[in-house]
Amino acid sequence: MLELQNVCFKKDNKLILNNINIKFDETRFYVITGPNGSGKSTLAKIIMGLEKPTSGKIIFNGKDITDMPVDKRSKEGISFAFQQPVRFKGITVYDLLKISTGKDLCKKEACGILSKVGLCALEYVDREINASLSGGELKRIEIASVIARNPKVAIFDEPEAGIDLWSFKNLIQVFKELESNYSGITIVISHQERILNIADQIILMKDGKVSKVGKKEEMINEILNGSSCCKGVNDCE
Amino acid sequence: MVQVAVRGLMIVNEIDKNLLDEIDVSDFKESEAYNIRKNGKSIKRKINDYVDIEPKEDGKGINVYVKENTYFGIVHIPVILTQSGLKDVVYNDFYVGKNANVIILAGCGIHNDEHEDSEHDGIHRFFIEEGAKVKYTEKHYGNGRGTGKRILNPVTEINLKKNASMTMDSVQIKGVSKTKRVTKAKIYEGATLVVKEKILTSDNQVAKTDFVIDLKGDGASCNVTSRSVATENSYQEFKSVVTGKAKSYAHVSCDAIIKDDAKVKAIPEIYAKDADANLVHEAVIGKIAGEQLMKLMSLGLSEKEAEDVIIKGFLK
Ligand SMILES: Nc1ncnc2c1ncn2[C@@H]1O[C@H](COP(=O)(O)OP(=O)(O)O)[C@@H](O)[C@H]1O
Ligand SMILES: [Mg+2]
Numbered sequence: 001m002l003e004l005q006n007v008c009f010k011k012d013n014k015l016i017l018n019n020i021n022i023k024f025d026e027t028r029f030y031v032i033t034g035p036n037g038s039g040k041s042t043l044a045k046i047i048m049g050l051e052k053p054t055s056g057k058i059i060f061n062g063k064d065i066t067d068m069p070v071d072k073r074s075k076e077g078i079s080f081a082f083q084q085p086v087r088f089k090g091i092t093v094y095d096l097l098k099i100s101t102g103k104d105l106c107k108k109e110a111c112g113i114l115s116k117v118g119l120c121a122l123e124y125v126d127r128e129i130n131a132s133l134s135g136g137e138l139k140r141i142e143i144a145s146v147i148a149r150n151p152k153v154a155i156f157d158e159p160e161a162g163i164d165l166w167s168f169k170n171l172i173q174v175f176k177e178l179e180s181n182y183s184g185i186t187i188v189i190s191h192q193e194r195i196l197n198i199a200d201q202i203i204l205m206k207d208g209k210v211s212k213v214g215k216k217e218e219m220i221n222e223i224l225n226g227s228s229c230c231k232g233v234n235d236c237e
Numbered sequence: 238m239v240q241v242a243v244r245g246l247m248i249v250n251e252i253d254k255n256l257l258d259e260i261d262v263s264d265f266k267e268s269e270a271y272n273i274r275k276n277g278k279s280i281k282r283k284i285n286d287y288v289d290i291e292p293k294e295d296g297k298g299i300n301v302y303v304k305e306n307t308y309f310g311i312v313h314i315p316v317i318l319t320q321s322g323l324k325d326v327v328y329n330d331f332y333v334g335k336n337a338n339v340i341i342l343a344g345c346g347i348h349n350d351e352h353e354d355s356e357h358d359g360i361h362r363f364f365i366e367e368g369a370k371v372k373y374t375e376k377h378y379g380n381g382r383g384t385g386k387r388i389l390n391p392v393t394e395i396n397l398k399k400n401a402s403m404t405m406d407s408v409q410i411k412g413v414s415k416t417k418r419v420t421k422a423k424i425y426e427g428a429t430l431v432v433k434e435k436i437l438t439s440d441n442q443v444a445k446t447d448f449v450i451d452l453k454g455d456g457a458s459c460n461v462t463s464r465s466v467a468t469e470n471s472y473q474e475f476k477s478v479v480t481g482k483a484k485s486y487a488h489v490s491c492d493a494i495i496k497d498d499a500k501v502k503a504i505p506e507i508y509a510k511d512a513d514a515n516l517v518h519e520a521v522i523g524k525i526a527g528e529q530l531m532k533l534m535s536l537g538l539s540e541k542e543a544e545d546v547i548i549k550g551f552l553k
Contacts, residue, residue, distance in 0.1 A: 048535055049535075050531050050535065069534075070531065070534045070535050071534045071535075071537055071538060071539050071540070074534065074535050074536060074537040075537050079535065079536075080535055082528075082532065085532075086526070086528045086529050086531075086532040088529060088547065088550055089464075089492075089550060089551050090549075090550030090551050090552070090553040091546065091547070091550035095546075095550065096536075099533060099536050099537075099538060099546065100536050102537055145536060149536070149537075
């Protein structure tokens with residue numbers, strides 16, 4: 001179980017996360033949604049350890065990891081696909097996947113991972129992760145780098161951005177597999193109805209706060225209709 | 238000292254072999270021509286039907302002749318310096334005949350265990366005839382425990398005739414205290430020069446590189462890519478002057494990663510003397526991007542490991 005307790009995050013005197021309390025359970029598929037700027041990416045970075053909470057605690061399987069650096073958290077099984085993937089001069093997709101899996105994986109294995117995210121593997125495995133890749137390609141390689149780790153906690157930040165419809169279907173498949181194959185926690189930040197639809201739990205964020213948490217069935221209509229008048233939904237939990 | 242036999246042709250000791258392996262190979266194939274220079278003297282030479290190597294009269298270098306239409310020639314001209322305090326200046330000229338296709342592997346390795354400075358200045362001139370293709374690789378490497386400096390000052394002069402082409406890869410990864418590299422090129426009609434340079438400096442090392450390129454004919458082009466990493470207290474300077482006198486094209490890019498207390502200076506100059514000249518210069522100097530480190534650390538690497546991966550890739 002992963003738990004955030006009273007997590008606040010301030011930057012430049014601005015309160016970006018305001019007293020976040022969430023429990024993530026194993027074998028659950030969570031979708032975090034909410035308007036731009038509501039703090040979703042920041043929350044993901046806090047879980048990965050890329051940002052440090054100003055106050056509050058992060059507990060992972062009973063252990064306080066609030067002060068644990070990012071590489072250690074990664075070794076504990078937390079993994080994060082960036083909203084904006086990073087480019088590297090001279091580092092190939094194959095190199096990245098080797099780092100990801102932490103072993104000297106063979107090209108065939110690397111290709112296997114790539115095909116899961118809908119990349120025709122042979123074409124990509126030796127490509128450099130530089131400006132020559134399109135946004136969508138980069139995004140899929142980013143997702144592959146997380147899947148390759150078989151993480152206990154996998155966080156994907158707006159994975160659908162820049163990905164065409166055909167690949168999108170495959171992506172949903174990948175998330176479904178992740179959900180059923182690993183007894184882990186999958187957290188996807190997304191605005192997409194189809195991703196919301198496969199969620200067990202939906203977390204709605206607004207202005208740096210968790211404005212609602214609930215089962216998909218309870219949340220989805222309200223979110224898709226864009227209304228926030230139905231206070232009742234919160235109460236039925 | 239352990240003696241190591243190399244292909245039964247030549248006996249070199251461990252230090253020589255190590256230097257040769259760093260800058261090239263210590264083991265040449267049957268079909269390849271070579272000239273090995275050690276401590277200011279040629280110690281071994283082999284020629285063949287396509288490649289002739291002649292010592293210059295004063296012994297201060299060689300002339301290398303590659304026959305016209307050579308289909309695929311390979312020439313090695315490594316230089317090693319193991320005698321501390323020696324300043325070796327060598328003039329090598331390369332004459333590459335029409336439509337020949339040749340790979341030239343040069344390099345200099347200095348081993349200096351003493352306190353006196355060792356220096357090698359190689360002046361290489363290329364006369365490349367019409368339609369010829371040259372791939373030239375140069376590696377610089379220094380090692381040894383001594384306080385004596387390891388100094389390398391290569392000068393490369395390139396003349397590319399009509400439709401000829403040359404790619405030049407130069408690498409200096411380790412152990413050279415001080416270097417000033419000068420590359421001058423005259424590029425005629427339809428000819429192409431591609432230069433890739435990689436430098437890593439540490440300690441108090443100083444590396445300066447200087448390109449002077451003249452695009453003299455229509456369709457002449459050049460592409461210079463310099464990637465460097467400056468660490469600790471080192472200093473690097475990149476200067477390039479490109480002049481386009483015709484309907485020509487040049488792209489020069491200098492991309493440097495800077496760390497610690499290092500300093501890097503880039504001085505680009507492009508001078509179009511023709512309205513049809515298209516000249517581009519890019520220079521970027523900066524730290525390793527924080528998000529690159531973060532991404533790799535989120536895949537389980539320590540900060541140090543992440544940095545090494547980024548630098549290794551950058552200089553690949
Ligand atoms: N590095 C930063 N410095 C200052 N403000 C930031 C930084 N990163 C994000 N923010 C601000 O924090 C808020 C939440 O951002 P973010 O977590 O990216 O939102 P979301 O992912 O929900 O769109 C926004 O107002 C954004 O401008
Ligand atoms: Mg975001």
